[in-house]
Structure formats: structure tokens, C-alpha cells
Amino acid sequence: MPSPLRWPARVLTVLLALALVLGGVVAYTVRKSFPQVDGAIRLPGLTGSVEIYRDKSGIPHIYADTAEDLFMAQGFAHAQDRFWEMDFRRHVTAGRLSELFGKATLDNDKAIRTMGWRRVAEQELPELSERTRRYLDSYAKGVNAWLQANPDASDRSLEYSVLKVQNGGYTPEPWTALDSVAWLKAMAWDLRSNVEDEIDRALIAAKLPRERVDQLYPEYPYDRHPPIVTQGTIARDRFDQRAVPKQQGVRPEQDRGRPDTGRLSRQDTPAARQGATGPRRQDVRQPNPPAGGLTGAAVRTDHRARRLEPGGAVALAQAARTLDALPGTMSTADRAGVGSNSWVVSGEHTKSGKPLLANDPHLSASMPAVWYQAGLHCRKMSDRCSYDVTGFTFAGVPGVVIGHTDKIAWGFTNLGPDVADLFMEQVSGETYLYKGEQVKLETREEKIKVAGGGTVTLKVRSTRHGPLINEVLGGVRPGDGADAVALQWTALMPGRTADAIFAMNGATDWHEFRAAAALFEVPAQNLVYADTEGNIGYQAPGRVPIREKGDGAWPVPGWTGEYEWNTAPIPYDQLPSVANPADGFIVTANNAVIDPRRYPPLLTKDWSYGYRSQRIVERLRQEIDKDKVDAAVMGGVQQDTHNGLAETLVPALMKVTLAGPSVRARDLLKGWDGTQDADSAPAAYFNAVWRHLLKRAFDDDLPTEARATGGDRWYEVVRRLLDQPADPFWDDVTTRNRTETRDDILRQAMADAYQELSELLGDEPGGWRWGDLHRLTLTHATLGTSGIGPIEALFNRGPLAVPGGKDAVNATGWNVQKGYEVTAVPSMRMVVDLGDLDKSGWINLTGASGHAFHANYWDQAALWADGELLPMRSKPESVKDAAVHTLRLRP
Secondary structure (H helix, E strand, C coil), X not given: CXXXXXXXXXXXXXXXXXXXXXXXXXXXXXXXXXXXXXXXXECCCCCCCEEEEECCCCCEEEEECCHHHHHHXXXXXXXXXXXXXXXXXXXXXXXXXXXXXXXXXXXXXXXXXXXXXXXXXXXXXXHCCHHHHHHHHHHHHHHHHHXXXXXXXXXXXXXXXXXHHHCCCCCCXXXXXXXXXXXXXXXXXXXXXXXXXXXXHHHHHCCCCHHHHHHCCCCCCCXXXXXXXXXXXXXCCEEECXXXXXXXXXXXXXXXXXXXXXXXXXXXXXXXXXXXXXXXXXXXXXXXXXXXXXXXXXXXXECCCCEECHHXXXXXXXXXXXXXXXXXXCCCCCHHHCEEXXXXXXXXXXXXXXXXXXXXXXXXXXXXXXXXXXXXXECCCCCCCCCEEEEEECCCCCCCCEEEECCEEEEEXXXXXXXXXXXXXXXXXXXXXXXXXXXXXXXXXXXXXXXCCCEEEXXXXXXXXXXXXXXXXXXXXXXXXXXXXXXXXXXXXXXXXXXXXXXXXXXXXXXXXXXXXXXXXXXXXXXXXXXXXXXXXXXXXXXXCCECCCCCCCXXXXXXXXXXXXXXXXXXXXXXXXXXXXCCEEEECXXXXXXXXXXXXXXXXXXXXXXXXXXXXXXXXXXXXXXXXXXXXXXXXXXXXCCCCHHHHHHHHHHCCCCCCHHHHHHHHCCCCCCCCCXXXXXXXXXXHHHXXXXXXXXXXXXXXXXXXXXXXXXXXXXXXXXXXXXXXXXXXXXXXXXXXXXXXXXXXXXXXXXXXXXXXXXXXXXXXXHHHCEEEECECCHHHCCCHHHHHHHCEEEEECCCEXXXXXXXXXXXXXXXXXXXXXXEEEEEECCCHHHCEEXXXXXXXXXXXXXXXXXXXXXXXXXXXXXXXXXXXXXXXXXXXXXXXXX
């Protein structure tokens, strides 16, 4: 979540906050803001009655007769439980956090204004379909009806009462459709691709030769970890899963022996691709984003060697600071922990004879969770109301993002295509160099209001490639020899992702689903699909640029004009898509989508390295070989904690000569199967060794900004280095008159691990527990990092001991540079049974409510940590049977 929003530690603020706690005002305020969930409420703007049923977990299921009433009631329910979160998010996307928190968040606002998320959303809104805009307006009416009924801070939530102490003049504005659309820009940013990798490569290249940089970014291991799509290629201007590539060198194991089952007999037609929301535009507009500027001498870039002069490295480091200042709403600064798993199994392998679908997106841990569970049901399906959908929503956005209807189910993982490039620009005054000419920069001013202060004016500039992002936070002076850095990113172009949400929610089969996916432009996601007819499928959607030159892996010179994007992206029909593959299952876990020797268009070079996906495939094959699978088996695979590096690293550790107390610790690894349960002593020791191995081997060689944080890229780096005992990376350059080898570093890492765990957990290795190190604190997204202990205690919860690890299937991420605390998690889990939808299961990280001390504030957290799922009810009779609250909304 966002960078810590630390308020000024004013004595008055602390005293007043303590007075709130000690005086009992908190208890009264908390109860006063809890939502009404029983009885009846009149809601101006409704055209008919609406019922909201809530189970003991507080999850609402909404029933209405028109789509407008349905989404209006969803807005009302979201506001009841999560309005503070919604209000905060719209301040994030608009670059207006300082209106809430003062100068402490000014850098965040400057970075956001420079990117211009809300400005792009303003361009996007009028281009959405009339239906989508109508539903967005209906949703906003529901939010505002709740807001009008709760005019006082104490009526809205405890957060507003606490904020009143610091910023007594703040009153929330009415909700608008634009607030919902802008949130999708924040989602796109959190799920962006390899911008940080581009910066890291260039910064490392300022210290190391190219061949050593390449060692840190190894090629994807296609032979060991197959990609998502293992059949087909582009034929006759579209992706055909039956086509065989003409080029040589495609691995024979990727051409499956069994033919596709071909149960989907219809071919996609233009009408099917258009769907109910109209045709998809294929053009990619030239960006018109905001910008922040830099003047100074151009840096010469030897692009072949990828070496930067010092000024270029300074500019990139400044750009990295700007990117770090952009608040993440779903991800942490440690983005290597952000990923997801999803897979689907066809009915030939299931007990019911119908497909099963599983999904668990890996995002930052937050309080409340980023997701909100809900059911949206039309009492009678008709043209006026055509939705029967249950799943995970975003508070602030109408519709369901991930879930199932009465006919289909779908899940997401981040595809991660390279949709953003960094251009090094030569700026002089108010112009920049492009193809030998000085071109005028686009400029504008942003006014940022600061609570407790005045208004700050930010001058924003851009080139044809996008915003100049390196001078936003200061520190670069004209004439100091630094380049400027521009960011070109697909999400800074208006799109129709909001249309895609409603189209997916209304899809009834694979063809309608694919037509809806065509509208899902940013962020590009791997979509898995299943339906009650027995079909399964995979689709890669998204606006993926085509470059005239380069592979997007490095910053490129902007002044030459050689590295431009084509005006059109990869056509949607050419993106990989598979229906009913012969294997009977499809697995996605941020691994490579398809082998580039099979598929010529460049998606990216920076995939996750397939350790999670390969483990899921292995587990599925094991389970299928034993028996038909069911939802419980799928949930069990989600809980797999196996460490994919253990089988490689442990044998290397066992061969090293070792003496002293570290020997007793290493003995924990004898016979260890790589499982990382919370009570595992071997997992605690192994992960400590891993932490210190990475720090010992690489910290001395790499700039601070680019040091190893862990994860499967580093698995692959170390796996290859283990075969090179004298590689320079093993040498500690800070030691004089000594050249360390592999075994020296392994030995030191084991000693460091023993020393650290002895201090933290005691000197008896058998008593160590991974869960005592690997703990999750659920931190409130704003006030949870206020720096004021009593306030943080009101909103934060935990810690919880959790199993898993950064690239286990149960992906509980942590940063080796900072410690073992959990930074990213499976933010929710879902298993959908298409044979009987009421046998589906789901769990959220925290709970439905955003109100501290409410019974549903974090009631799902312990179940989540234990790997349990709640019943995912969706049929009217089961929803009503489980209801403990019923609220009726009347016109």
C-alpha cells in the first residue's frame, strides 16, 4: 500500500488522539458509524425495491429488478462498509492526498499529478459506452445517498473522527463516475510491468559490464518450466491454437501429441468480438500525458553496451525516486512479491464432470483488504437486468472484477507484458531534441492544496514519449549534466477497461467472454475461463505496444526516433488464446505466456521464472493420477508451500565444509522436503541462509536501488552460479587481499543465518519456527502508519504467523533486504465448482467491513492464514438460508 503517511508528531495531535482513546469517545464513535443492515431505508433515485442479504461474514448479496437499481445498491453497500477506503483512493488517483494529510504526502501528490491518472480518466470517461456511463452514474447515486444520510464525521467512520483532530475542515465531496474510472488507473499502475527492471539494469550497468548484468536477468527456462500456452501460433493474421510454427527450433515437447478436443465449434466473428459494447478500436493514440521537467546537458548513451555516463545514472536514480513516490494501492514497493496464481481443470479430470477454476491474486497486505466480496443478482433475467454474478469487487467500482455468473467463471493473473518504456531525453530550456530538431515541451501547471498550509504549484512537462519523471521530487539542477527521463505507458492513453467489467459480468459463453476481454486493455491480465457447458479457456488481452526497435528491457534514447511505438498495438486476435487444450488443464502464475520461437510478437522479456507454475502443474498431475479432483483438492494446491529452490540449494549447502554450532543448524536440512509450514524449523533456517546468501553474494556489487529482494529470478541466478564456483559474484569486493569463492559465501551465509536466528529465536535450532519469523501485520492503509502508536493500535491487527514464501504457490512474499516480515500475500482465494456453484469456496484477507472493531473487520484473517475457505453461495435459496441480516431499500 502507499508509502507511510506519517503525520507531523505534534504534541497537540498526540494529546488529542490519546484523549479520544482514554475518554471513551472512540467506543461511541465506532458504534455510531456501523452500518444499518436490517430493516428498511428509503433511497432516493431507486425505481423499485432492493434487498441486501448479509451472512455472518457480512458479505452482501443484492437483489434488484433493474441493472441501475442493482449498481446503485452496490454503491450504497460499498459506502456503508468502505467509504473511507473509497475516499482515500480517489485522493490517491487525483494527487490530492495533501488535502487530507498535509505536507507529509506532498511528494506522493507531485508524482501522481505528473503521471496524470485523473486527467487520463477524464479523457476516458466520455469514450465509454452509454451503458457503462449509466451504470457508473447509478453507482455514484448509491454512494451519495449514503453520504447524504451520514453528514457528520462520527457517522461515517472512526477514521473521519481521527482525521478531524488533524484536519477539522475536511468534508468529503459527492462521489462521481470519474472517481470510479480513475481507480482503474491506480490498478493499472500497481500491475505495471518492468519499468523498475529497466532502471535497475541501467543502474547496474553503470557499475558492471554488460555480460555480468545479463547474468542477473537470465533467459526464461522454457525447457524446465513450460509457458502457459504450448500450442499454436499466428496464422492468417490471427492466433490459431492448431497452427504449427513455420520457423525452425520449436521444442518438440511443446507440440502436444493429442489433438485439441474442439468442443467450441463456432469461430469468433467480428460481431462476436464486438459484443454488446461495440467494436474495439485498434488504434493506439499518441499519449497526451502530464509531465515534470528537467533541463541540463544531454548524456551520451552507448546503446549497444547499455552504459550510461554519470549524469544518466543520476537521472535514472531520480526517476526511480518518483516511481517510488507513486502510492501503491494494491502492491508494495517490493514489487517482486506481486504476482498471482490461477488455473482451470476440465471436467474430464473432476469428480463432478464439470470444470473447476482457482484464483489467488498476490498483492500487498492491507487493512482492510483490497477486495470486497459481493453478489449482484437480477431477480429475473431480462434486457432491463441481465446480471447474476458473485465474486470479488473493488470498493469504489461497480460490478465484479473476478468471480462467476450462473454460467461462466473467470480468474486473473498479471500477464506482465512490457507496456511501459523509459526514454532518455536531451532537454534544453523548454525544448527537447528529436530527430535533429528542438521540439517544444508540452507544459502545464498543477495546483496542490496542502492541509495546514498553502497551495503548491507544480510545473509539469512532457515530450512526445510521456511525462518527464526525474525532476519531480527535486535534486536535479539545470546544467548539472543530467539527462531527462520520459515514461511512455499504455495506461496514459484513454481506453475502455471499464466497459470490459460489465461485458464480462454479462457474458454467457466463451465467445461473449472473449469479446468482453477485448475491451480489457490495461492492465493486461492472463484470463482463465470455465463454463457450465464444460469448456475451459485462456485469453491474453491487453494493449501491448509494437516497437520499431528494441526489446523494452533497457532505457532507450528518445532523441533518435528509432525506438518509437507503432500507432497500433498487437491486434487482439493475434494475442495467445486457447480453448479446451488436450492436457485438460491450464495454469498461469505470471510465467511466460508462450515461447518466442513459436510466437514472434514481443510480449516481454521479464517474466516470473515459472517456479510456481511448474509446482502447480506437478501437483495437478499428481492429484489427477491419483483420482478425479474436486474443490477441496484445488484448495489444497493453493496451500502448497514448497520452496522451488530447495532441491538445488540444499545439496550445495550440504557439501560445504562446516564447523561449529552452524553444523547443528544445517542438520535441520537433512531429509527436508522443502515444505515451508509455519511450524517448520528447516524452513526458518533455509530462508535465513537464503537471505544472507543473497546479501553476501550481491550487495557488494549492486547499487542500493537494485539489490536482490528475493524471488524466483534470484532462484534462477543462483542456480546457474552454483555451477560456477569462481564466478566474480561470489567474491566480496569489500575484502582486501582475498578472493572468495562459492563455498566461502555459502559457509558464511550458513554462519550468518545461525547467528541471526540464535539471537531472534534462541540457540536451539530444533525450536526454531518459520512462523515466528514470517509474520503478517495487517496495517491500515493510511492511519496504520501515522507514527502515533495509539492511533495505529486502533486500526492495525495481527501479527499472524503464516506459512509459505515468496515464490511458493502459497506466495507470502518477503524482502531479504529488510527481514522476514510478510509484504505480499494471496489477497484472496477462490475455487469455483462449475458442477455445483454452491460448492465453490472463497476467502478474503481481512473481512467485509472497513470499520475498526466491527465483527467483520478482520474475521476472515485467521481462516485465511489457516488455509480455509468460506462457502461461496450464489443461488437465491442458499443465500437467503445463510442470511443473518436483511436490509430493504425502498424508492
